[in-house]
Amino acid sequence: MxxxxxxxxxxxxxxxxxxxxxxxxxxxxxxxxxxxxxxxxxxxxxxxxxxxxxxxxxxxxxxxxxxxxxxxxxxxxxxxxxxxxxxxxxxxxxxxxxxxxxxxxxxxxxAVPASQTASGNSMTDGATEIRDLDKTAENRALVEAFVKDVLLGAAPQKITDYISTMTYTQHNPMVGNGLDGLGAALKAMAEAGQAMAYTKTHLIVAEGNFVFTASEGKLGDTSTAFYDLFRVEGDKIVEHWDTISAIPAEMVHANGKF
The missing domain is CATH 3.10.450.50 (Nuclear Transport Factor 2; Chain: A,)
Known part of the structure; x- marks a missing residue:
């Protein structure tokens, strides 16, 4: 198998x-x-x-x-x-x-019902078909560069090099569709003392038009795990799903969250 x-x-x-x-x-x-x-x-x-x-x-x-x-x-x-x-x-x-x-x-x-999300999308609906297997390496490299420049902060001004300005479907329940929706959500979170900061990406898994990343960072003052899934089309990120969870200080094993 x-x-x-x-x-x-x-x-x-x-x-x-x-x-x-x-x-x-x-x-x-x-x-x-x-x-x-x-x-x-x-x-x-x-x-x-x-x-x-x-x-x-x-x-x-x-x-x-x-x-x-x-x-x-x-x-x-x-x-x-x-x-x-x-x-x-x-x-x-x-x-x-x-x-x-x-x-x-x-x-x-x-889970947050679609009726209660900023975008009107649920946390799991959207595209499912894996396509463009011949572009796996290329799409992985695109998301790796996005993580480095935007999520990890090396060059956040390059965001439009990676995310489509035409179509960006969002499944994070707090974020609206499009780059405007993302910008508004990040601003609101910062103003509420819940700024999101990625510090390290531990795992990247890519297959065709889908690229997954597992990262850690801070949400406000809380150590947080960020698991993100991106769909790539036309050399741009066009759809995003995620789960966010606090990393506890104590665990029942010594393996760590990552």
Missing amino acids: TPKEIVLSAVAALFTKFDPEAAGQLLKEDYIQHNPAVPTGAAPILGFLPILKDHRLSVTNHRVLSEGDLVVLHSTYDNAQAFGGQTMVAFDVFRVQDGKLAEHWDNLQA
Whole structure:
């Protein structure tokens, strides 16, 4: 199986079938966990399955992309009180090794209905089809440069070199569509003492027209994880999804958030 097929099979065993035997065959025993609230290793997550089944957890996968040994899932979890809320939007990143899941990173945020977002878009709707596989490297380089210049602040004035001035569909619930919507949201956040600052990007995964990044930084004074997914079309970023979550000072393992 491909890394993508392995991950989808493992996630189905874990969160649809709640089958510890099937899931255990797809998890390395020394599975490295980066979710701050879940102990590392395969045994803790397998032992957690009866609780998830009792809560009637369900998962909907919206987007799946992979590069090398890394696979990214963009999903919604319902009945997800064990994960922090009734409905949670998540990015899960898995590293596959020797046909099994070897490492996991994630970032979850409470879902906001489209009727309550600044753009009128939900946190998960929009384009899903992976296209332009021949442009994967080019699109990855574009987003890497955007991260360096704009998100990390090397040359923020170059934002229009990366984001389309014609079409920029936004799925962050606090941000309106277009560059004007982004600018207005960033200004409002700064004025409210919640300025957003990226300091380091740890993971980049690209497949065709989609590029995912996992970064850390500050939201106001709070250490924060920023997981972003960008869609590229015509050599410009035209759509954006994200989840934002505080990084706790204490975790149940020593692996860190990243």
